[in-house]
Amino acid sequence: MENSPVINATEQEEREYLEEIKEQLVLAVRRVDDAVRQFSGELRQQKQYLHEHQSGLDDADMVAAEQSINRMAYTGEGAVARKRRLLKLVQSPYFGRIDFTTLNGISTPVYIGVHAFAGEGQRQNLIYDWRAPISSLFYDFELGEASYASPNGTVPGRIDLKRQYRIRDGRMEFMLDSDVNIHDDVLQRELAKSSDDKMKNIVATIQRDQNAVIRNEEASVMVIQGVAGSGKTSIALHRIAFLLYRFRDTIAAKNILIISPNKVFADYISNVLPELGEEHIPELGMEELAADLLQGQFRFQTFFEQVSALLERHDAAFIERIRFKSSAEFLSQLNQYLLHVENSYFSVADLRVGRTVVPGAFIQQKFKAYHRVPLLKRFGQVANDVRAYVRDKVDRKLTGGEKATIGEGIPRMFRYGNVLDFYRDFYRWVGRPELLKLDPQRPLEYADVFALIYLRIRMEGLAGYDHVKHLLVDEMQDYTPVQYAVLSRLFHCRKTILGDVSQTVNPYSASSAETIERVFPQADVVKLYRSYRSTLEITAFAQRISPNPNIMPLERHGPEPAAVRYASPAEELQALPVLAAAFRSSGSHSLGIICKTQRQATQVHDALHGPGVYLLTEESTAFKEGVVITTAHLAKGLEFDEVLVPFVSARNYRTEVDKSMLYVACTRAMHRLTLTYSGEPTAFLSV
Numbered sequence: 001m002e003n004s005p006v007i008n009a010t011e012q013e014e015r016e017y018l019e020e021i022k023e024q025l026v027l028a029v030r031r032v033d034d035a036v037r038q039f040s041g042e043l044r045q046q047k048q049y050l051h052e053h054q055s056g057l058d059d060a061d062m063v064a065a066e067q068s069i070n071r072m073a074y075t076g077e078g079a080v081a082r083k084r085r086l087l088k089l090v091q092s093p094y095f096g097r098i099d100f101t102t103l104n105g106i107s108t109p110v111y112i113g114v115h116a117f118a119g120e121g122q123r124q125n126l127i128y129d130w131r132a133p134i135s136s137l138f139y140d141f142e143l144g145e146a147s148y149a150s151p152n153g154t155v156p157g158r159i160d161l162k163r164q165y166r167i168r169d170g171r172m173e174f175m176l177d178s179d180v181n182i183h184d185d186v187l188q189r190e191l192a193k194s195s196d197d198k199m200k201n202i203v204a205t206i207q208r209d210q211n212a213v214i215r216n217e218e219a220s221v222m223v224i225q226g227v228a229g230s231g232k233t234s235i236a237l238h239r240i241a242f243l244l245y246r247f248r249d250t251i252a253a254k255n256i257l258i259i260s261p262n263k264v265f266a267d268y269i270s271n272v273l274p275e276l277g278e279e280h281i282p283e284l285g286m287e288e289l290a291a292d293l294l295q296g297q298f299r300f301q302t303f304f305e306q307v308s309a310l311l312e313r314h315d316a317a318f319i320e321r322i323r324f325k326s327s328a329e330f331l332s333q334l335n336q337y338l339l340h341v342e343n344s345y346f347s348v349a350d351l352r353v354g355r356t357v358v359p360g361a362f363i364q365q366k367f368k369a370y371h372r373v374p375l376l377k378r379f380g381q382v383a384n385d386v387r388a389y390v391r392d393k394v395d396r397k398l399t400g401g402e403k404a405t406i407g408e409g410i411p412r413m414f415r416y417g418n419v420l421d422f423y424r425d426f427y428r429w430v431g432r433p434e435l436l437k438l439d440p441q442r443p444l445e446y447a448d449v450f451a452l453i454y455l456r457i458r459m460e461g462l463a464g465y466d467h468v469k470h471l472l473v474d475e476m477q478d479y480t481p482v483q484y485a486v487l488s489r490l491f492h493c494r495k496t497i498l499g500d501v502s503q504t505v506n507p508y509s510a511s512s513a514e515t516i517e518r519v520f521p522q523a524d525v526v527k528l529y530r531s532y533r534s535t536l537e538i539t540a541f542a543q544r545i546s547p548n549p550n551i552m553p554l555e556r557h558g559p560e561p562a563a564v565r566y567a568s569p570a571e572e573l574q575a576l577p578v579l580a581a582a583f584r585s586s587g588s589h590s591l592g593i594i595c596k597t598q599r600q601a602t603q604v605h606d607a608l609h610g611p612g613v614y615l616l617t618e619e620s621t622a623f624k625e626g627v628v629i630t631t632a633h634l635a636k637g638l639e640f641d642e643v644l645v646p647f648v649s650a651r652n653y654r655t656e657v658d659k660s661m662l663y664v665a666c667t668r669a670m671h672r673l674t675l676t677y678s679g680e681p682t683a684f685l686s687v
């Protein structure tokens, strides 16, 4: 292969090139503006015409005119979206470049940005979308031999130059040629920055193993089990952006659904896809899904309430109920029970309708014939057949009374008529009636909610969510096998499921990748051990609470985490404003004060409240910068420049649930971590 002269070799040339590109982008914005102006003018004229000639137009004319207006509005919307993308590019047109020479010697510099851009009348892209096939070279290879998968097959070649840029507000802050070490320098700079009130995109520094997950097109179920701060959520969102690009003809933003743990988290991640030029993605909490599926027939405890109850008091029977209902065995017992119901609960007898006797054998045969129909839905169909049978015998239409005899007689042959009765019966059948606590005065326990929904789906059937073409489940460790079985029956689409079993807020109901694999045996499981969020010191500290020998923290240093002792709880509370003031003068953006319980969070809030101090509760809907007081449960998935964990005394952090909370709290810190206590420190901190 011959070496062709390098285009824009020097920094000076790159700066001039950047100006050229910006000019072309500005020109493109102007063209869109002209087009939009023209559209809106035409749209106005059309509407006016329609208004003035309404009476003289026939139906066909009206439909045609409306269609034409819709088409124009649609094109107009497209233009507005294009303008938005162009304006983003003017600020930061690209972040990377590779010069790739194919085997036949054709060499092109490939500039990579968040969107593609082709100048007026040019066939070649001036900027390639980071999701384009050729852009994968940037993430997957260093200098030297390389290849990428194009729609026409693998394209081999050589990378002669790989360059990274940081361009903000249209200005180049730096450019770097990388020869050996992939992105490390730029990655370090990115990670050392202050946190934001919203999660940001990581397109410029996606790592190779992350890229493989993002671009995986084959997996029907992808399970990502990654340590705290390994970029699971970021990757999952970039994966969605990739799939929206790759399958743009068949999947739109409205066809994706994110199951998220709470509204604050949903708000926190809400910017990533719009930043990548995609629309906002629908999001739903598990409880909202449950309410929808139970059609408002039951009041039920939320997951947050279940965890709060576990934190407030140790109730062995409550724990036992949760543990049982969170096991894979529970799901298989429910399945066995359903078989048992099918085989043993239909006591068929001859049915007398007036003078006609319908033989039990006939009814039984029909009941079996509809084995594909959910149990409780079969009666209607069997009753229809029985009516036809009787009609044939008597050779006339049936009276209302006869119809009613059949309609009521068939279901009566079945042991129970509603799902709750079966659910109660299940516990008797497994010989553990004490594991169901149904009290009409109290909401249904959270551990029962999805089990009941599962039975309902199996016995009554439910319409699936067929418009959803990709389901994303975050914090997978918090959902049980029964919940996954429900998701699997509701959503027939591809799925990305991610989480970290070490970050469960309820160790009695945690699911690991292996548990989830039992429900989705076809799943591709990826494990990520590199951790990006926290400094080495913070990661090492958190490892003392919950060790994972496989974790690989990124080499980034900061102050050693401190556990500060106070003489009394009152003194500890008084110290918090001082610690908060130190944060304010540090230049950091966010301080998370992460407590074990909501009650403690409220107590801290009372001691600290003032401007820039926010209390997050289960009802909160937005994440804010500043001093945020919350619980570990609600802080899951979030991150802060600095984290303060108060009350880490031996009395406050004792149980397995407490330990999980402490681990989650500490792993939220990016740059600095401080803990405070009075009395004895918790044993979870001892080395």
Ligand SMILES: Nc1ncnc2c1ncn2[C@@H]1O[C@H](COP(=O)(O)OP(=O)(O)OP(=O)(O)O)[C@@H](O)[C@H]1O
Pocket (backbone or CB within 6 Å): 187, 190, 191, 200, 202, 205, 206, 207, 210, 226, 227, 228, 229, 230, 231, 232, 233, 234, 235, 499, 500, 503, 532, 533, 636, 637, 638, 639, 667
């Ligand atoms: N390739 C990357 N380049 C830059 N930053 C990254 C990269 N990967 C992850 N990060 C950063 O690491 C932090 C953690 O990412 P993220 O929240 O997605 O991880 P997570 O695995 O979901 O964490 P957790 O389970 O602890 O909530 C974020 O600040 C994210 O921007």
